[in-house]
Amino acid sequence: MSAIGPATWTTHIDGELVEIPATIDTIRTALPEEQLAAFDAEVGSASADQLQLVLASWALSLTSAGEEDDAVIARLREMTSRQQHQMGASL
Template identity: 50%
Template structure:
């Protein structure tokens, strides 16, 4: 069994490819050279982040994130918890 990355997208658990080869295999041919260049030149401590970002491309998660960012830019912070509110109570 190949390694996977796990995340939650739209409220459901999603498994993403967890190897460079598996991520590369899911990409459109036009994206492969850019992906390869980025992965081969990544600082070691950033490799997992870069791999996850590319793996997420096929999921639509970036669209979900963009909707949240647009809402926040518009001033709608409903459902948000301040980063320093570890308990999630909204009373930082």
């Protein structure tokens, strides 16, 4: 019989496949000490239908996914600003 390792999620970050923890215990273990109280409070108050989203958010916080998201949002804002400027110039 083969041993089953801890549950993980896989996602792509910066074009690379990354495994992130996918249980309350493994996410909690991976977090810095100063984030544990906030994690426990959010997980403890999450409704059952929101728990997976809360856990995914915390698991992703352990990666550079937020930085990648910030870069995408900055590019989208810049494009929107340019388009609004062009539309205003043509009126």
